Amino acid sequence: MILTTTETVPGRAIESALGLVKGNTVRAAHAGDDMQAWFKNLVGGELEEYTALLAGAREQALDRLVAEARARGADAVVGLHFSSCEIAEGAAEFLVYGTAVKLLPQKPV
Numbered sequence: 001m002i003l004t005t006t007e008t009v010p011g012r013a014i015e016s017a018l019g020l021v022k023g024n025t026v027r028a029a030h031a032g033d034d035m036q037a038w039f040k041n042l043v044g045g046e047l048e049e050y051t052a053l054l055a056g057a058r059e060q061a062l063d064r065l066v067a068e069a070r071a072r073g074a075d076a077v078v079g080l081h082f083s084s085c086e087i088a089e090g091a092a093e094f095l096v097y098g099t100a101v102k103l104l105p106q107k108p109v
Contacts, residue, residue: 015103017101023064023067075103
């Protein structure tokens with residue numbers, strides 16, 4: 001599956017747009033990880049526990065988007081956007097969305 005933040009796939013022509021596809025997940029940190037991050041916040045620096053949590057959330061949201069695009073018969077998703085927000089104390093949603101497209105076959109060179 002080709003994923004791109006651009007509106008086109010370089011070197012390929014779009015045959016048809018199949019519509020909006022999205023993937024999301026809501027995650028909260030484990031209490032132990034949350035405490036470690038809180039202590040690290042006192043001295044500054046990267047909060048690795050949250051970095052890992054958000055990386056996992058991003059990958060799960062992308063996996064869900066790709067599954068929806070494949071179910072529609074897409075070859076690619078263009079105009080990919082990521083969004084995240086806090087939805088409750090200690091819980092955040094990670095959302096990815098774009099337009100599923102069918103590409104014209106590549107011409108032999």
